[in-house]
Amino acid sequence: MSPRRKPNLKARPLQVHAPVFAALGDEMRLRLITALCVGGAMSITQLTSGTDISRQAITKHLSVLAAAGLVRDVRRGRERLWEFEPTQLEETRRSLELIGRQWEHALAKLKFAVESNPH
Amino acid sequence: MSPRRKPNLKARPLQVHAPVFAALGDEMRLRLITALCVGGAMSITQLTSGTDISRQAITKHLSVLAAAGLVRDVRRGRERLWEFEPTQLEETRRSLELIGRQWEHALAKLKFAVESNPH
DNA sequence: TGTAAATGCAACCTACCGGTTGCATACACG
């Protein structure tokens, strides 16, 4: 018997991560994530300054990121601070890792089949 | 001195991965990737059967994935086989990993600042 | 050689996405 890999019990289909990938699929939103990640929690106006688009556009981007669970907001006085929320990103990253492993596994199986039936 | 982390020399900004994330941000395309990954190279018609959308739609999705470097095609006779191309996906996965680490690093720095200036 | 299968090309349509502008609202602070 070939050494059997431990089955991944909570193997949710990759498709469930589509909204997260879609949220990440925009340069400006990736910049926002980076900013929040290295700079800590920031307000909308803070995030807007330094960009060349309007505050409303930034607000929309933050909404998309929040809907995907990548950031969350916390009210403080009259301002609304946004902060990076690492859990969802990490989970999505692991799903990519899993795909890579499945690929290696498929390759190994193919190689085995070829070797055991060369002609 | 706190133990300094080895600087990541080829630290391309996260934004360069936006097209890859955008390509991954669609359920159907994630299904296609999964299919190619576990099932090996497949033709367009093979990939179309089992879905409820047209062959042309599948072709477009494959083009998007190919443009992002996630799949590649190889002609064989009158059919065109598509196969998963793991390199780009792995690189993108590592960029997510990096973000997570930057976040942890920022947290640690914040904690240090708070502890060394408690009042 | 003729025919059906696999694919390519192009036009078209609709919905949504990223962005703007204008105005309303909440609230810190002198």
Added chain:
DNA sequence: CGTGTATGCAACCGGTAGGTTGCATTTACA
């Protein structure tokens, strides 16, 4: 209490993404 700052809400707009349909082209094979 008034004023400026930070934000919310909604309408609007152009472009493009995702899908379809129709027809042309290539090629395996009887």
